[in-house]
Amino acid sequence: MIDVEKIRKEFPILNRQVNKSSLVYFDNGATTQKPRGVINGIVKYYSEQNANIHRGVHTLSREATELYEKARKAVSDFINANDSEIIFTSGTTDSINIVANGLNFPTGSEIIVSQMEHHSNILPWQLSCERNNGKLRVIPINQDGTLQVDRLKELVNDKTRVLALTHVSNTLGVINPVKEIIKEVKKINPNILILIDGAQSVPHMKIDVKDLDCDFFVFSGHKIYAPTGTGVLFIKENVLGKLQMSKTGGGTIKSVTFEKTEYVDGPMRFEAGTPNIEGVLGMADAINFINSLGIKEIAAHEHELLCYAQTMLNGISELEIYANHLNKASVISFNVKNQHPFDVGTLLDKYGIAVRTGHHCTQPLMQFYGIQGTIRASFALYNTKEEIDYFIEKLKKAITMLN
Ligand SMILES: Cc1ncc(COP(=O)(O)O)c(C=O)c1O
Incomplete structure (x- = not known):
């Protein structure tokens, strides 16, 4: 098992506050955050080796x-x-x-x-x-x-x-x-x-x-x-x-x-x-x-997050989840019925939660499902079940506000 708390200390951006809340970064499919070793490596390169x-x-x-x-x-x-x-x-x-x-x-x-x-x-x-x-x-x-x-x-x-x-x-x-x-x-x-x-x-x-x-x-x-x-x-x-x-x-x-x-x-x-x-x-x-860390250990942690989050999301009746099975990487796409994904994403951002909303550069896939876009939560090695709990709590709150 990977030590997530130890890993999180390697990512300075995870200490950031966004809209007065601790950042919960679930937009890893778009881009991942950078560990200190990568950031320091760039500084070292330009300071000593360029x-x-x-x-x-x-x-x-x-x-x-x-x-x-x-x-x-x-x-x-x-x-x-x-x-x-x-x-x-x-x-x-x-x-x-x-x-x-x-x-x-x-x-x-x-x-x-x-x-x-x-x-x-x-x-x-x-x-x-x-x-x-x-x-x-x-x-x-x-x-x-x-x-x-x-x-x-x-x-x-x-x-x-x-x-x-x-x-x-x-x-x-x-x-x-x-x-x-x-x-x-x-x-x-x-x-x-x-x-x-x-x-x-x-x-x-x-x-x-x-x-x-x-x-x-x-x-x-x-x-x-x-x-x-x-x-x-x-x-x-x-x-x-x-x-x-x-x-x-x-x-x-x-x-x-x-x-x-x-x-x-x-x-x-x-x-x-x-x-x-x-x-x-x-x-x-x-x-x-x-x-x-070991890619297999990373994969095991991310799969656990996927199973946990998907189970919790399945408990919310207002959601439509796409590819609602577990033969997946740690990505979940869903919509709140009758709501635009941007509205949900904007409300989640107010609580410091970063998810992606829109067509994800896959318009033909959106056409297949007959939708404009989805809300996508994608997890990485530094994400935790506590963050998922917080996300679920705020998602429920957003649904109540929108309905
Ligand atoms: C499956 C897939 N292919 C291609 C791309 C394009 O990657 P990039 O923008 O890094 O060139 C992405 C980016 O999200 C992707 O997820």
Whole structure:
């Protein structure tokens, strides 16, 4: 078991008062708070180590380069990849765009996504289809938010080029059986490239990209306690050559003449320009923090919070809960019947409670449920049952006030 009280002391922001109440931060699906180790690491970097990387012979540059490449190793170990398969990006959205812009398909190609995708895993593919006169096909879901996996057989055909699927729904928390899906799809057509959006799974479960056997795996640093503007694009070694560069510039080349440029092989081919160095170092610090606690222990704590909160919410008759089961990451989406989610969210904020309200960048999912938005509570390793009790008390109060 993790020691939550001890962990909470590592997050200075949790001492904050919001509207004269102690902050209760349940918006972790949007972004997580940062531990002292990550914050101090950024200060240390700028106080003692700041230099541009990869191109300098002086001591500071060599030290910064070493730290940056050590961070790549921390990330690759974290998801069981090789260092040469890790590209640093500015986040999940950037990673998906790099893949969608870097793959060229014949006219009429098809790309499969699902009904529950975040807009970031729809729009780059929609643009790709527009470029190729292709077709976006959609895996439907059931009323409980689970994917209709058996429909994949009808959707996959010899025109399918990519399956781009979220591992965990950011709105519902539903966990998709991606390993089984990848196996099944590769059996039907081994040439289909598979991208897994891990933005919401990496914070909550052990990821092993070798075991998953996906071609691309993407996630954001800021959802795993690291700074914003950091992200990861894992590309399987034998797929790297299939991806064209959509951005080039300093750091990507072996030699340049006006007639011809030779590019480096490996991940740096896709890391044009000066990167977010302190952010990447912060991501390594965040990963070390997670590793020091153990992702399995974190997951167990978060699951306990999910079960506790969902049971309590189920006791409130005025609520409509979406994906009302427990095969989920620690996310609960619900609505107060006949009330706008913004009104409920605004009242909760008056008591210092931060939840997300709206469509969560999943408008097609909202269209499926025929709603404008939901209230989403998403828990992280520093949240407690006492906070859930307080949230339930204030939610009941808000419902009374609104009715
Ligand atoms: C499932 C999923 N995909 C993609 C994104 C986009 O992430 P970012 O804004 O960090 O690029 C998010 C962010 O909430 C997400 O939850």
